[in-house]
Amino acid sequence: MGYDYIHEADFAGFIFSYLKEHKADLRRETWYSYKSQLSKIQRFKNPLLFSDINEKFITDYHSYMLNVLKNNENTASKSLRVLRTFVNIAMRFGYIKTNPFQYVNIKKVDGKRDFLSLEELNRLNKYYQECRYANIKMEVLQYFLFACHTGLRYSDIKALSLNNLQGDYLVIKMHKTNYTVSIPLTQKSKSFLPKNSKGDRIFKIYCNKVTNRVLKQIAKEVGITKNITFHVARHTFATTSISLGIPMEVVSKLLGHTNIRTTQVYAKIVDNVKLREMQKWDCLVI
Template sequence: MSISTKIYLRSDASRGTRKSGLLPIYLRVIINRRKKEYFLNLEIPKDLWDAEGCIVKRNTKFPYQDMNAILSVAKMKIGKIVLDTRLSDRNITLIEFDRLFSRKTFDDGSFYAYAENFLAENKHKFASETIRTYTSQITKMKQFRPELKLEDLDESFLLQYERYILGTLKNKTNTHYKSMGFIKTVYHHALEDGLVKEGIFKKFPLTKKEGNREHLNKEELKKLENLLDKKLIPYQLNVLHYFLFSCYTGLRYRDMKNLSFNNIVGENSMVQLEMHKTKEIIKIPLTPRAKKLIGEGFQNQKVFRVATNQVTNRYLKELMNIAEIHKIISFHSARHTFATCSIDFGIPIEVISKLLGHKKIATTQIYAKIMDSVKIREMEKWNV
């Protein structure tokens, strides 16, 4: 691999001299005969440039110290990228160099600085919930170990952190899975960058426990529908409306919150929207039951007044008590209800998968297994 770098004062004719009389300082990088130049956001008079030392000369009328500090950071970043590449005995491309050099912060191997850069670089790819989750994971790790180097990530650290999560914090299995999964994601990214050498997670497998998929059966759903004809407190009726709509469509909480009348197309016959979580476009035909709940409104007007998830779940508890449904139901149970009832109605699993927006049919098949377990449990009543 051939790599060369140079910091220089650019005075070529194509740019010309600035009106201010200042010239820009650039970094030139050449890797395997491919060249890229970076403006370092510094401009100085030509006579203040020390070409041999690649620094700004001392001048009481110019902030030469601040500029040299910026140049020093740039040099350290360049040196670290080149050194890490050579130590890891791998070739680096110009694209990889650009990604590493363009990071906003320079770090000394800190896991946290690297993780924060990883988030910043991928912000456009991640949902807002993912950003919040990853940020909270970094905070959680800092509480356990305020300073952490990438090189300190080994089996011993993972075991200690696991004991902290499960023992001290009393986190449940899936919370533990998310915490360790975050470290694994960042670690694998560092592995690709050549900053770490071993895949420690080969010796540290992560297993996810299947979460609670509590749902309503057809009879319980009917009990809730009957509440539409009862005298409910306005806030209860409001929550009942959008919870039932989710039971009829399988929409997640965030999609219900964002749902506006311009998502209702074809004379109120279909919901069409981009799912917040996956960015996939889904189309869901509306049944007569669902159509009765949406009313009319302006194009950009929200279809429902959706309360916060916490408040919604509190009001759902009240509704379950009124309907005499003895289950712990959250808003997300509506999506599970849609899936399990659809299976019970005989809708093909492939169709249900499309309606839910699942990328893998295996995700949808979990609901089929749930229905099988329910059938087995109910058939055991014959043994009484």
């Protein structure tokens, strides 16, 4: 391993060197995520030595993320899991002898999953149909609505090519999981496919930041007050599919989940919505 130039006590330097050497082995998004997480750790403590990594450091870092950076619990937990990955690498090479995470419980809470109701989805459909000219709003809304009807993530939409269209099916290896999914295309989902694609890519995709900014503008124009990001499309597909009575096992396969328990989170969301709506009966004056 090419780590000779690193100070023997330098945890951050060792991890950075390791990531640099193994860049080709990691997905692009994973590599940049790890690099970003390492920078985040260094903002908390720099220099960072192997001897600094103990249970107290982990607890203090967790507190720093929650109270100073104002991260939510899931964001902080994700950062701790990455730190644990870094620690495991250091342990593998003998730089850390005792596992500091041995008695640390990393929490995982169900985050808020915003999704569109059928009425809100229809508002966006109408907005799209009334677009008379090709512009950035129409282009972003086009691939967002396609994702609402197929459950694809942003990374999958971005990589979508004409080769993925096989008759009435969309066959794609999902970027996040490498899981191959075959999604039947409905007439509605087909209506969002561009008539003429330029090159091999189906959609003209803007970066995530621009996409989300445009979606928020559109949501405001049509009176949707929810915090709309591109991932809302995936949540919308899942909750709508379950509400329509599509079996959980089928929804799980369409989403590319490797564990049906991941899909069951959406069933809980749908049940909560049903409960909230049914409680309106209590407002009747008899």
